[in-house]
Amino acid sequence: xxxxxxxxxxxxxxxxxxxxxxxxxHLEFDRQYYRTGKNFNSSVENWIKAQIEVPSHFLFVSxxxxxxxxxxxxxxxxxxxxxxxTTVGHISFLVVKEEFQKKGTGKALMAEAEGWFxxxxxxxxxxxANEKNSAGVSAWKSYGFSVLNLFLRKKI
Numbered sequence: 662x663x664x665x666x667x668x669x670x671x672x673x674x675x676x677x678x679x680x681x682x683x684x685x686x687h688l689e690f691d692r693q694y695y696r697t698g699k700n701f702n703s704s705v706e707n708w709i710k711a712q713i714e715v716p717s718h719f720l721f722v723s724x725x726x727x728x729x730x731x732x733x734x735x736x737x738x739x740x741x742x743x744x745x746x747t748t749v750g751h752i753s754f755l756v757v758k759e760e761f762q763k764k765g766t767g768k769a770l771m772a773e774a775e776g777w778f779x780x781x782x783x784x785x786x787x788x789x790a791n792e793k794n795s796a797g798v799s800a801w802k803s804y805g806f807s808v809l810n811l812f813l814r815k816k817i
Contacts, residue, residue, distance in 0.1 A: 663766055665773040668713055668720040668732065675729040676722065677705050683756040690793040693816070712753075721773045723757070723766050731757035733770040737781060750778035750786040755800075771804045 668676060687695045712720035718736040722729045738751035752774060757766045778786055789812055790798050 662725070663730075663769045664724040665721050665769055666724065668709065668722045670710070670713065672722055672729055673706055673709050676709055676720075676732055677702055679729065679732060679756055679758060680705050680754070682758065683754065686794065687791060690791050694814075719774070719777050721770060721777075723761070723770050725761055725766065730761040731755070731766050731770055733774045735774050735778070735786075737783065738787065746785060748783060750774070750781070750783045752786060752788040755788075767800055768804065 681697065681701075684695055684697055684701075688697070709720065712718045712734050715736075718734070720732060720734045723731040733755040734753040736751055736753065738749050740747050740749060752771075755767060755770055755774070757770070775786065786806075787809070788801055788806060790801050792798065
């Protein structure tokens with residue numbers, strides 16, 4: 662059984678562990694962009710606290726087998742006033758421990774996030790995904806997302 666609930670301060674250690682798993686995957690894609698190391702845990706802890714405390718943000722955790730199996734975070738994002746749609750939901754992260762992947766956990770987390778955004782009267786949700794993360798891109802597409810823009814980067 663999968664239970665989804667709002668994250669609490671007592672969950673910080675577990676969320677950091679899962680977040681570290683995500684960053685390690687992304688380090689394989691680009692070591693120049695992502696990092697761990699000095700102050701990593703405290704930086705993530707501060708970010709978690711902000712997600713819990715700021716009303717326009719959320720952080721939900723999935724609980725399975727008496728432990729946290731994943732999390733999803735997001736916020737209300739304001740777009741340019743000349744866009745027809747000026748406010749959207751933005752998913753920052755959705756990550757599930759490897760042993761719980763492809764078992765409905767990500768889908769349950771996404772449903773909770775979608776419900777939160779709907780309760781805020783938002784019509785669209787956006788997410789960024791690393792194009793090298795084929796499993797992640799596949800998951801997002803399975804949740805109903807489609808490619809809208811490309812995010813480009815150049816080192817100078």
